[in-house]
Amino acid sequence: MKKSGRPVIPRKTIYRLSIYLRCLARLRENSIGTVSSEALAKAAGVKPTQLRKDLAYFGTFGTRGLGYDVNELSLKISDELGTSSLQPVILVGVGNLGLALLSYRGFEKEGFEIIAAFDAEPRRKRDKEIKQPILGMDEMTSFIREHGVKMAILSVPAAAAQVVANRLIESGVMGILNFSPIVLAVPEDVMVNNVNLAIELENLSYFIQS
Amino acid sequence: MKKSGRPVIPRKTIYRLSIYLRCLARLRENSIGTVSSEALAKAAGVKPTQLRKDLAYFGTFGTRGLGYDVNELSLKISDELGTSSLQPVILVGVGNLGLALLSYRGFEKEGFEIIAAFDAEPRRKRDKEIKQPILGMDEMTSFIREHGVKMAILSVPAAAAQVVANRLIESGVMGILNFSPIVLAVPEDVMVNNVNLAIELENLSYFIQS
DNA sequence: AAGCGTTTGTGAAAAACTTCACATGAAGGC
DNA sequence: GCCTTCATGTGAAGTTTTTCACAAACGCTT
Numbered sequence: 001m002k003k004s005g006r007p008v009i010p011r012k013t014i015y016r017l018s019i020y021l022r023c024l025a026r027l028r029e030n031s032i033g034t035v036s037s038e039a040l041a042k043a044a045g046v047k048p049t050q051l052r053k054d055l056a057y058f059g060t061f062g063t064r065g066l067g068y069d070v071n072e073l074s075l076k077i078s079d080e081l082g083t084s085s086l087q088p089v090i091l092v093g094v095g096n097l098g099l100a101l102l103s104y105r106g107f108e109k110e111g112f113e114i115i116a117a118f119d120a121e122p123r124r125k126r127d128k129e130i131k132q133p134i135l136g137m138d139e140m141t142s143f144i145r146e147h148g149v150k151m152a153i154l155s156v157p158a159a160a161a162q163v164v165a166n167r168l169i170e171s172g173v174m175g176i177l178n179f180s181p182i183v184l185a186v187p188e189d190v191m192v193n194n195v196n197l198a199i200e201l202e203n204l205s206y207f208i209q210s
Numbered sequence: 211m212k213k214s215g216r217p218v219i220p221r222k223t224i225y226r227l228s229i230y231l232r233c234l235a236r237l238r239e240n241s242i243g244t245v246s247s248e249a250l251a252k253a254a255g256v257k258p259t260q261l262r263k264d265l266a267y268f269g270t271f272g273t274r275g276l277g278y279d280v281n282e283l284s285l286k287i288s289d290e291l292g293t294s295s296l297q298p299v300i301l302v303g304v305g306n307l308g309l310a311l312l313s314y315r316g317f318e319k320e321g322f323e324i325i326a327a328f329d330a331e332p333r334r335k336r337d338k339e340i341k342q343p344i345l346g347m348d349e350m351t352s353f354i355r356e357h358g359v360k361m362a363i364l365s366v367p368a369a370a371a372q373v374v375a376n377r378l379i380e381s382g383v384m385g386i387l388n389f390s391p392i393v394l395a396v397p398e399d400v401m402v403n404n405v406n407l408a409i410e411l412e413n414l415s416y417f418i419q420s
Numbered sequence: 421a422a423g424c425g426t427t428t429g430t431g432a433a434a435a436a437c438t439t440c441a442c443a444t445g446a447a448g449g450c
Numbered sequence: 451g452c453c454t455t456c457a458t459g460t461g462a463a464g465t466t467t468t469t470c471a472c473a474a475a476c477g478c479t480t
Contacts, residue, residue, distance in 0.1 A: 010437070014416050018409040022391060036457065045393040048457090049439060056459060064445045064458045082419050083412055100310030101407070106391065110408035112415075127337035151414055175414035177407070181232060181316065183255040191417045193410045197311070197387070198320035199228040200403045202293055204361055204385035205322075206224050207401045209292050220467070246427065258427095259469060266429065274428040274475040 006058070009080075013054045017077050019044045020051065024074045036067035083111045090149050092164055093156030094119040094126070094134055097179060101153060102130045114153070116143060120160075137164075144171040155179040219290075223264045227287050229254045230261065234284045246277035293321045300359050302374055303366030304329040304336070304344055307389060311363060312340045324363070326353060330370075347374075354381040365389040 023043040027035055041048040055061060055073075058080050062068045078084050089107075091098055094117050102117055114132055122134045135143065143149070152173045156164050161180035168176060175191045178184055181199075184192050233253040237245055251261040265271060265283075268290050272278045299317070301308055304327050312327055324342055332344045345353065353359070362383045366374050371390035378386060385401045388394055391409075394402050 011413075011417075012437075015409065015413055018406075018412045019393065022409075023393070026392075038457080043393065045395075047439070050437095052457095052459065053438080060459065062458050063447085065447055065456045067457070081412055081416050083415070087411075087415050089411065096310050096313045100306045103306045104407070106408060107411070110412065112408070112411050150418055151411065153411075174418035177410050177414060182236075183229065183233070183253065185255075191414055193414055195405060195407070195410060196228075197314070197405070198316060198322070199225065199232075200387050200405060201297075201299065201317070201322050201361065201363075202228045202291055202320065203221075203225055204387060204401055204403055205293070205297050206291050207221075208360055208384035222467075248427085257469070260467090262427095262429065263468080270429065272428050273477085275426045275477055277427070 009057045013057055014081070016044065016046060016050075016054055017081055019046075020054070021074060021077045021081070021083070024070055024077070027070050028074065033070055034067045035070055035073075037062070040068070085111070087112050087151060088115045088147055088149050089113065089151045089153060090115060090140075090144065091117045091132075091153040091155065092119070092137075092140070092168070093154060093160075093179075094122075094124075095155065095157070098153075098155035099126060099128055099130070101155065102132055103128060112151075115147065115149075118143075137167075140167065141171040144168070144173060149173060151175040151177070153177045153179070154184075158182050217267055219267045223267055224291070226254065226256060226260075226264055227291055229256075230264075231284060231287050231291070231293070234280055234287070237280050238284065243280055244277050245280055245283075247272070250278070295321070297322050297361060298325045298357055298359050299323065299361045299363060300325065300350075300354065301327045301342075301363040301365065302329070302347075302350070302378070303364060303370075303389075304332075304334075305365065305367070308363075308365040309336060309338055309340070311365065312342055313338060322361075325357065325359075328353075347377075350377065351381040354378070354383060359383060361385040361387070363387045363389070364394075368392050 020040060023040055037048040037051045041051040044051065059076060061073050061076055089112050091101060091114050094102065098117065102114060107114060117132050117134045118137055118140045119134055120137055122136045150173060152168050154161060154165060154168070154176050158180050161178070161182050162184060165176060165184045165186065169186060169190055174189070176184065176186070178192050178194045181196055186192055230250060233250055247258040247261045251258040254261065269286060271283050271286055299322050301312060301324050304312065308327065312324060317324060327342050327344045328347055328350045329344055330347055332346045360383060362378050364371060364375060364378070364386050368390050371388070371392050372394060375386060375394045375396065379396060379400050384399070386394065386396070388402050388404045391406050396402055
């Protein structure tokens with residue numbers, strides 16, 4: 001049975017919807033009420049037709065001859081992305097990077113909250129004051145189940161990544177933002193997004209040489 | 211006129227080459243001398259045919275019936291990516307995230323070195339000891355020129371990102387790894403890779419809901 | 421030295437994604 | 451109320467990327 005009449009929205013489109021949403025937020029801050037696909041596309045770094053195609057996947061919101069209502073479009077994209085409700089996230093691996101992510105005040109504004117962190121040495125001295133509790137790995141599974149956590153940020157060393165990922169998935173986590181420099185093996189229904197800084201740099205360096 | 215006989219290698223392929231390189235490194239650590247496209251592809255999370263197509267863009271290195279020599283293939287990919295030589299990188303914006311990146315001991319191993327950081331308040335008290343100098347923004351341009359810096363990591367607040375990017379580009383930077391949550395407007399010959407954590411999370415959350 | 425099993429390399433097909441071209445609809449002036 | 455102007459929405463065309471299918475080539479065994 002097909003799940004209602006909705007078309008499958010391509011992964012790349014979803015990615016761009018997030019970008020549009022941020023551009024729209026800036027327009028709102030500047031009290032701009034209406035925007036054309038041309039202007040919004042420029043702000044997002046894409047072509048106008050692409051923006052319109054992206055939106056067409058889940059509705060038609062524009063007014064011909066005029067453009068899009070900034071507030072309305074924000075709402076519709078937010079709705080589509082399911083960003084309307086605050087999602088609880090946990091972080092595993094409180095090293096340098098993990099600690100920085102914990103202190104990063106940019107998530108809440110965007111609809112996410114890191115509600116707890118886990119580390120093999122939870123009581124290790126850390127330079128920085130943070131508000132989230134740092135718990136031991138043995139408490140992880142029960143915490144995930146109790147709080148219905150569905151997403152995790154993984155910033156443990158490479159050697160531990162797969163083991164920890166397995167435990168996360170067993171406990172009910174469905175999405176992992178992976179900062180470890182290895183490719184995780186996961187079941188099909190689990191989603192992994194990789195952020196690998198060395199690869200990004202390597203990538204840059206290749207293209208600026210040519 | 212076509213620029214020598216070399217085909218243009220797609221961006222995505224370059225990205226995957228970096229991944230293959232890391233998988234090969236792990237095989238080497240385990241003293242594995244030969245690997246089939248099937249095994250390597252599995253480790254990298256891609257299909258075997260894709261791996262072979264990717265390699266075919268710049269040569270043929272395998273032995274039919276046997277597979278690839280791990281050392282040789284590592285070398286060839288490294289060569290292609292131009293990762294053989296250490297690249298100097300600067301970081302701009304020493305906030306939470308910037309500081310974490312400075313402390314991150316994963317770049318050198320991969321052929322990059324953050325040789326200096328810049329901040330509007332270079333003398334601000336920071337909790338952590340780091341080895342790189344933190345300089346003022348007024349010293350940035352001369353530093354870039356003197357050291358022939360071609361790549362920069364941008365981790366300043368959104369409001370400052372475009373202005374700083376402009377200055378980086380004027381000074382000679384050709385590649386920017388952008389952590390600010392805005393889309394930078396840059397000339398065609400300048401390459402920007404965006405890393406936006408909120409978008410990655412949003413992306414995850416969308417796909418685990420369906 | 422020939423045959424067998426295995427794995428690469430690659431043209432061709434398929435799928436995914438982007439861009440084009442233009443008809444359609446809405447707002448505002450005359 | 452009609453006409454002009456503007457910008458959306460969308461089928462079709464184009465491009466890029468992935469996957470398929472299979473011939474060619476190598477090592478190993480006999």
